[in-house]
Amino acid sequence: MPEKVTIATVAAHAQVSRQTVSNVLNSPHLVREETRVRVQEAIATLGYRINQAARQMRTGRSRLLAVRIEPTRDGINGSVLDRFLHGLTFAAAAAGYRVMLYTADDDGDEIKTFEDLLASHELDGFVLTGTDHGDVRTFWLAERGVQFVTFGRPWDEPERHSWVDVDNADGTAQATRRLIETGHRRIGFIGWPAGSGVGDDRRDGWQRTMKAYDLDPAGLDRGAPDGIAQGAECARDLLTTPEPPTAFVCASDSLALGALQAAGGRSAVIGFDDTPVAEAIGLTSVSQPLPDAAARCIDLLIDHLDGNPVGTSQVLLKPSLVVRTTA
Amino acid sequence: MPEKVTIATVAAHAQVSRQTVSNVLNSPHLVREETRVRVQEAIATLGYRINQAARQMRTGRSRLLAVRIEPTRDGINGSVLDRFLHGLTFAAAAAGYRVMLYTADDDGDEIKTFEDLLASHELDGFVLTGTDHGDVRTFWLAERGVQFVTFGRPWDEPERHSWVDVDNADGTAQATRRLIETGHRRIGFIGWPAGSGVGDDRRDGWQRTMKAYDLDPAGLDRGAPDGIAQGAECARDLLTTPEPPTAFVCASDSLALGALQAAGGRSAVIGFDDTPVAEAIGLTSVSQPLPDAAARCIDLLIDHLDGNPVGTSQVLLKPSLVVRTTA
DNA sequence: CCCTGCAACTTGAACGATCCAATAATGCAC
DNA sequence: GTGCATTATTGGATCGTTCAAGTTGCAGGG
Structure with a gap:
């Protein structure tokens, strides 16, 4: 020794x-x-x-950031969260910060964890994922002057806090354009029921692009909870209409997979999120720039911690279309 | 305030x-x-x-454990790592510990990170994943008296350090038994080239089960690097033999997916790891008990930190077969 | 000549917990 | 009532860093 x-x-x-x-x-x-x-x-x-502990005791800053890791599979998840976490950890390390994980069953539980972590002076800031309409967590943190950044924008009031998000509408717009350019005219959209910010945004991108090319989106739109079976059902429903679509833009890879099965290879299909499933089966999908998004989250958060605490910043990133065999 | x-x-x-x-x-x-x-x-x-910082300064213990999060997609990854991390974080929290992430490009880089983290007294122990034959990291840590547990056993010398692992052979044995019980007699195995501990173990489980049922495994065995195309090729190869198999046990979901495509639905296929891909397409697959494995890792590590530092412990967990539509 | 201002560095105290050694309280036998 | 062992509590020192205030030496203005 x-x-x-x-x-x-x-x-x-x-x-x-x-x-x-x-x-x-x-x-x-x-x-x-x-x-x-x-x-x-x-x-x-x-x-x-x-000695970080000694420094922390004196300065009150731990150079530790926290991210919630979710047990469930909705919102940002699976390998999406995985890649995002890696990006966060990498970017944080470059700035002399570390990333800590915590779990929570729901938002209320998460706020209890905030209290614990903050009171014991364990960390400096939070990165929140999967924000909802009027997210209680963001209000709680803002009220207490705790620094945080969300991955996903607050749909009600864009400038309430700092966030990084991916332009969902642009993603489905790219997908729709791709299908139009490869000759499709009747393009269906399979998404989630109206009401979720992300879902509505993805639907918007498809709809606006259709109109921009003088194509009528009326009646080509279905909504269902996420899932393969649901995607298949929506696709079958659309395919039995008088003028069925020849291609589908989907709000998720799961829905796209269902559509693919229902269409039996006769329709073009584009998914969203570029999950390993998409890669595995050759599904064309919209890919989120996760490492970049993570880096921007860290940048914003550290800006708030180190520098000017006044004002909020927003970053909107463009996704990219990964073309494979299904479209 | x-x-x-x-x-x-x-x-x-x-x-x-x-x-x-x-x-x-x-x-x-x-x-x-x-x-x-x-x-x-x-x-x-x-x-x-x-105040954790003050306590840490006096006691020299941070109650922080570290896990590497990998950028690449091999070994334990994607949603597997995701679920494992959640399990670790949950179990650690219950014991009053926190989980920190770090990145590294390779083992040498990882050791540099060890030095950094340990010298600044930032953490108490490590959970290592994806251990190789004669892993340099484990020797480095052991030499310095740093506590750690690996998820995955050291194939050369089982009792050199504490580990938690899943019984891979038992997983493929369960898969093989399932196929035999549903009437298959000629069952092929598609795995990785000999030499990797995990891969050899998975092959063993299939081989032993075949012999136990008086079935000859000779010539029914192919090896290739992980991937869908590779799986398809191996399956096609096996299907063109004089006495082709009617079912496949595969060392990964990727290989299984390839086999599924090559067989065109006429063969039963079982994969390994129960990834979201498997769930998405209805692939029967061997599932690792990740939350349990994570909890055992934390238990062992905290035992070493709190209690008796003498001796090592090993935990081998049984996987389970998730039966879906492909077998 | 004195005072002020500045740059470069030094010194003592503080952060909030735990460890250590010493003290006070308690119980019990004689 | 005294002596002694046992248990509960106390005050002071300490971990390694940063903050606040102080010292030194030197240049320039009045």
């Missing part, structure tokens, strides 16, 4: 005071170049690492 | 000393029942939460 190396050890080795070493680390501009170099050398020689 | 509540505030409120409050929290047996209750009430009234 090597000797414990503290800031005092470094100070003695470099023949300066503790505070000067601290300044080299935190406010280098206060230290003369020559001294700074000498201290840096001592740090390197001794292999000194700052 | 409410007043800051420290152990001193609680002590004053309950008319005892700081040390007594500390004892109530850490060594309740030293405190008289009556006093203990009074202190607990003061804690509840004031909403006191222990």
Whole structure:
């Protein structure tokens, strides 16, 4: 076991005071170049690492960010959450922060966890995913002056807090354009029942694009809860109309998979989220730029923590269409 | 902003000393029942939460565990890692620990991260996933006396450290038995090339079960890197033999998916890992008990941290077969 | 010549918990 | 009532860092 190396050890080795070493680390501009170099050398020689606990106790900041990891499979999930988490961890590390996980059964439970984590001074900020209309969590945090960023915008009032989101409408617009460009004229949309911000946005993108190309979207639109069976049913329903669609834009890969089964390979289908399922079966799908989104979340959050706490920022990212064999 | 509540505030409120409050929290047996209750009430009234940073500075323990989150898609990944992480976080929280994430490009990079995290006294232990033959990381950690548990056993020397693993051979054995019981006699195995511990174990389960039922496994076995195309190719190869198999046991859902496509619905197929892909397309698959495995990892790790540091423990869990439509 | 201002650095105290050693309270036998 | 062991409680020191205030040396203005 090597000797414990503290800031005092470094100070003695470099023949300066503790505070000067601290300044080299935190406010280098206060230290003369020559001294700074000498201290840096001592740090390197001794292999000194700052003791986060001690720093945290003094400054009250832990350089730890928290993200909820969900047990369920709705909203952002599976490999989507997986890739998002990796992006967060990577971006946070680059800025000297760490990412911590927590679980919660529901929003109320999550607020209890907020209290726990904050009161024991364990962390500095939150990244929230899967925000709903009038999300209680965001109000709770804002009220207490806790810094946070959401992945997913607050649909009621866009500038209430900082967020990063993917332009869902643009995703389905790209999908619809692709189908139109490959010759389709009657393009159906299979999405979720009206009312969810994300779902409505995805429907909008399809609808607006149809109209932009002078195609009538009337009657080509079905809504059902997420699921393969539901997607299949919607597709069958649309295919038995007098003028059936020749292609489908779907609000999720699950719905798309159902549509694909129902159509038996005779319709073009595009899904949403680019899940492993899509990759596995060659489903063309709209892909969210998750690493980028994660990095922007961290940027925003750290901006709030380090810098100007006034005002909020919003970032809207464009998804991209991953063309495979189904469209 | 409410007043800051420290152990001193609680002590004053309950008319005892700081040390007594500390004892109530850490060594309740030293405190008289009556006093203990009074202190607990003061804690509840004031909403006191222990300051983790201060505790950590004194005790040198952070109550933080770390897990690597991988960018790539091999080994344990996607929704598998997702579910495992949730299990870890949940189990850790129950024991008063938190889970932190870190990234690394390769094993060497990971060891550099170990150094960083440990030197700054940021965490107490590691959960490693995806261990290889003669994993350098485990040697490095063991050498330094750092506590860790792996999910996946060290194939060279089982008792070198503590681990939790799923009985892969039992999984393919269950799959093979299921196929035999539903009337199949010629059952092929599509796995990875020999040499990986997990892959060889999965092949073993199939082979042993075949022999146990007096069925000859000779010539029914193919190996290829993981992937849908590879699975399809192996299946086609097996189907063109003089006595082709009527069913396939596969080492992964990806390989199974390929086999399914190649067989065109005329063969029974069973995959491994019960990924969302399997659920989506109705693929029968072997499911790993991830929440349970995660909980056992945490149990073992915390045992090592809190209690007896002597000896290692091993836990082998049985997977279960999720029967869907393909077998 | 004194005072002010500045840069570069030093010193003592504080953050909030736990550990340690010493003290006070209690019970019991003689 | 005294002595002694047992248990419960106390005050002080401590972990490693940063904050606030202070010291030193030197240049320039009045």
